[in-house]
Amino acid sequence: MDQKLEPIVQALQEQFGATCEEFRGEVHVFIPSGQIVQALTLLRDKYEFELLSALTATDYYPQMMPRFHVIYQLSSLTKNIVLQLRVPVNGDQPRIPTAVRVYEVANWRERELMDMFGIEAEGHPDPRKLLLPDDMEGHPLRKDFPLGYEEPQFTFNFEEIDLRKPYAKD
Amino acid sequence: MTQIEEVQYDRYRHLVSERAFSGETMLLNMGPQHPSTHGVLRLLLELDGEVIVNAVPEIGYLHTGIEKNMEAKTYLKAEVMTDRLDYMNNLGNNLAYCMAVEKLVELDVPPRAQALRVILVELQRIASHLVWIGTFGLDLAAMSMFLYAFREREQILDIFELCSGQRMMTTFIRPGGLWRDVPVEFETAVRNFIRSFPRRIDEYEALLTKNPLFLDRLLGIGKLDAATALQHGVTGPMLRASGVKWDLRKARPYMGYEQYDFDIPVRTEGDTYARYLVRVQEFRESLRIVEQALNKLPMGPVRSDNRKFVPPPRSEIGVSMEALIHHFKLWTEGFPAPKGSVYSAVESPRGELGVYLEGDGGPKPHRVHMRTPSFDNLSVVPKLVKGHLVADLVAILASTDIVLGDIDR
Numbered sequence: 001m002d003q004k005l006e007p008i009v010q011a012l013q014e015q016f017g018a019t020c021e022e023f024r025g026e027v028h029v030f031i032p033s034g035q036i037v038q039a040l041t042l043l044r045d046k047y048e049f050e051l052l053s054a055l056t057a058t059d060y061y062p063q064m065m066p067r068f069h070v071i072y073q074l075s076s077l078t079k080n081i082v083l084q085l086r087v088p089v090n091g092d093q094p095r096i097p098t099a100v101r102v103y104e105v106a107n108w109r110e111r112e113l114m115d116m117f118g119i120e121a122e123g124h125p126d127p128r129k130l131l132l133p134d135d136m137e138g139h140p141l142r143k144d145f146p147l148g149y150e151e152p153q154f155t156f157n158f159e160e161i162d163l164r165k166p167y168a169k170d
Numbered sequence: 171m172t173q174i175e176e177v178q179y180d181r182y183r184h185l186v187s188e189r190a191f192s193g194e195t196m197l198l199n200m201g202p203q204h205p206s207t208h209g210v211l212r213l214l215l216e217l218d219g220e221v222i223v224n225a226v227p228e229i230g231y232l233h234t235g236i237e238k239n240m241e242a243k244t245y246l247k248a249e250v251m252t253d254r255l256d257y258m259n260n261l262g263n264n265l266a267y268c269m270a271v272e273k274l275v276e277l278d279v280p281p282r283a284q285a286l287r288v289i290l291v292e293l294q295r296i297a298s299h300l301v302w303i304g305t306f307g308l309d310l311a312a313m314s315m316f317l318y319a320f321r322e323r324e325q326i327l328d329i330f331e332l333c334s335g336q337r338m339m340t341t342f343i344r345p346g347g348l349w350r351d352v353p354v355e356f357e358t359a360v361r362n363f364i365r366s367f368p369r370r371i372d373e374y375e376a377l378l379t380k381n382p383l384f385l386d387r388l389l390g391i392g393k394l395d396a397a398t399a400l401q402h403g404v405t406g407p408m409l410r411a412s413g414v415k416w417d418l419r420k421a422r423p424y425m426g427y428e429q430y431d432f433d434i435p436v437r438t439e440g441d442t443y444a445r446y447l448v449r450v451q452e453f454r455e456s457l458r459i460v461e462q463a464l465n466k467l468p469m470g471p472v473r474s475d476n477r478k479f480v481p482p483p484r485s486e487i488g489v490s491m492e493a494l495i496h497h498f499k500l501w502t503e504g505f506p507a508p509k510g511s512v513y514s515a516v517e518s519p520r521g522e523l524g525v526y527l528e529g530d531g532g533p534k535p536h537r538v539h540m541r542t543p544s545f546d547n548l549s550v551v552p553k554l555v556k557g558h559l560v561a562d563l564v565a566i567l568a569s570t571d572i573v574l575g576d577i578d579r
Contacts, residue, residue, distance in 0.1 A: 023510040024273055050400045053515065054524055054541035071526065073513055073541070077400075077416050084513065105403030108549045116237075128181065131230035131578060140238050141537075147242050 001027055004081050008047050012039060028084045033070075033096050036087050040072065040102045049074040049083065055099070055109035057089075057117045061143040067091030068119060072099070095120040116141040186216045186224045195223055202231050206309045206564040209574030211548075213563075220559045225552045232578040240538040244504030245271055245345065246481075248535060253339040255540060256576035258298040261290050261330075262518045264343035266540075269424060270514040270525040271345040274507050277479050283347035283472045284425045288463045289360065290333070290342065291425075291516075292456040296367070297326040298519035299449050299456075302571045303374060306446065309568040310387050315377060322370055329359050346480035347473025357464065364461050371453050379450070388443035392554040392566035395440055402553075403546035406521025408570060411448045412440035418517040430462045442569040449571070479505050504533030511537075520544050520571055544576040 001009070005027055012018045016035045021028045031039050043049040054073040061067050072085040089096060098121040099106040110121035111130035118139035121127070129136070138145050153161045182197075189195045195218045202210040210231035216224040236255060240248040249271075252263040265287055272279060279287075300319040307315025327337040333352050334340040342349050378384050394404070396412045409416055417434045419427045435451035437444035474480045481500045482493035507529030515524035521543030530536035547570050555563045 024276070024512050026512060028511075051405075052403055053522060054513070054526060054539065056526060056539040056541075058511075058528055058537040058539075071539075073524065073526070075522075077414065077421075080421050082513070103403070104401040105546050105549065108545065126184065129230075131233045133230070140235060145238075147238060 002081055004079050005083065008043070008083065011042070011047075015039075015042070026082070026084060028086050030086050030088065033087045033089055036070075036072070036085065037097050037099060037102060039085060040074075040099055043074060043083070043085075044102055047076065048078045049076045051075040051077060052099070052103040052105050052109075053082070055106055055113070057113055057119055057141075059117060059141065059143045061091065065091075068094055068117060070096055070113070070119060089119060093120075094118060095122050097122050098124045100125060115139065118142065182214060182226060185226050186214075189218075189223070190216050194218075200563075202228075206567060208305060208567065208572055211567075211572070211574055211577075215560070215563070217560065220561075222555050222558055222560065222563060225555045225563070227548060227551060229548070229574070229577050232574045234579065236579045237538055237540065241535060244533045245507060245535060246500065246504060248538065249344065250339075250341055252540075253341055254575060255542065255579060256518065256520070256523070256544070256573045257338065258301050258573050259294055259518050259520070259523075259576075260338055260340055261287075261294040261343055262298075262516065262523065264341060265291055265425070266514065266516045266518070266523045266525045267527075267538075268343050268345045269516065270512055270527040271507070273512045273514050274510070274527055274529050275345075275479055275505070277346045277476060278474055279347055279425075280471050280474060281426070281468045282351075282470045285463045285467050286348060286352060286472065287343055287425050288427065288430070289460050289467075290330070292460045292463075293326050293329060293360070293363075295456050295519045296453055297323050299453060300326075302449060302519075302568075303378075306568045307378065309564050310384060312378060312381075312384065315374065318370070318374065318377075322367065325363050325366075329356070329363065332356060332359055344473065344480075346476065347471070350483075351472045357467075360460065360464055364457060364464075367457060368454070371450065375450060378446075385443065387561070387565050388446060388569075389441065391442045391558060391562050392569065393439075393441045394550065394554055398550065398553065399440075402550040404521070404550050405543050405546070406518070407448045407452065408445055408547055408550075409521065410435065411437045411444040413438035418515055418522060422515075424514075424516060427459075429466075430459045432458050432462075442565050445569040445571075506531060506533050507535070515541070518543055520573070520576065521547060540579055542576040542579060544570075544572040544574075548572050548577055 009020050012029050016031050016039055019030045053075045057068050057070045059068055066088040068089040070087040070089055074083045110124055113119045115129055115132045116139055151161050190197055195216050198215045198217050200215055201207040201212040212228040214226040215222055236251045240251050249267055252267045253260040255263050300323040304316040304319030330340055331337045334342040394412050396414050399409050399412045415434055415436045432455045435448045437448055477496045481497050486493040487497055509531045511528035513526045515522050523543055524541035526539040527535055528537040554566050
């Protein structure tokens, strides 16, 4: 582990009971979902992580409980280090506290999470859909959402398939 | 026919001011088919006369589910999707994805491939900035700029066509190296470009940099300070125009960028004009990198000879049984990647392009997430345009250099 990272990870472990994993030289720190906002605030104010590079999630259905991991990828410009926070989130009504008040970039990123994974950000100032259409049901990046396909239309079955297509409904 | 629904303004109640509902200000829709939104971006503007009170960007018109699609493909096949993300920076996207794969499976890249990747990606950066300067000029009524910029971009696309047979969606950079070595004409073509292009940049600058009409439209417009920029995750030339010297090529060098001597242009003003100056200076710096990389281009193989991950060259397939087996296995089944996740980031023409890649032990990625720079760069636009005129919005939007394919993914 990077020498500059060690005291930071230690502080997170002491304050939030975080656990730490290392893979390919990257440090992943697991934080309980209730304390993520405090952890982010601490990292931003005390340890100079100015940039929240990425905020995304990953779905481990059906192998793992809790089902989701929300991932916060942080960068420090002054120290030139990166750190990844991971928050395990339960599959039943998944929700995380919003990080908008710590990093404003989380605004759109959390809206994307709500669209794609159905992970609700509690206290989000603008919880509308971002990328998906308003009438869309389901959350595409969940593992139990099937990857759709479009039936190819040929001359002999053009009209038959046209009737089934979603846009063809009049 | 689909029914045309009336827009429900109640949805936007928390985003626009109360005056919009009393009729004092006007809500106006801009886009998604507006030429100066650079793609399919829709903006809901609240206007007080000509002055913008609030702007609400609506995105997602170009959402193609690339991240979901990549989960259903092997690591080699999923790369093809990355070209379609940011269609001005195809090779840069390939590089970001390949670096993530290489990190996940611990694959080495030979030095010649690294140098060629740098040359190609820097040429791509110039091509991307050329499209930007062209459309920037076009939006600000300097029509000829567009024609000049596309003339030079054509030269770069010809170089890509020479290498890969494709002009835009090349997928030339592959995990473990390149698809194949560049042809012998490559060096002459790049040298011709390096020789002719500095004079072209001088021409662009003669046309725009001191042009009073141009300055009137840009100076002091859309000021972005460093703290707001970082809060909104803004990276790339936009961040550097706000006085933060941050470039991943210098901060965390990859592909041997540490061997090349180049500067990071930084301006402190943070306005639209500063963003213009930073990008114009980046033309020259990219050209310096290309020239240095070409001068000390090492000889040797262009892809790793780890046959468990990299398909063998065509010449071997006819004579070696193992090569045939590897070729067959890699293109049908793919290679397994270990369980675990990596995040690797490169500096794209628009900022930090990061790839979060997670393997689950099988031949397909468990999760791919693209941290695309335009997404965050656009999210700051509503703050920049407040209090400016509608005409300034066009200048500000052009100076952020957004690509909607990059935003919607």
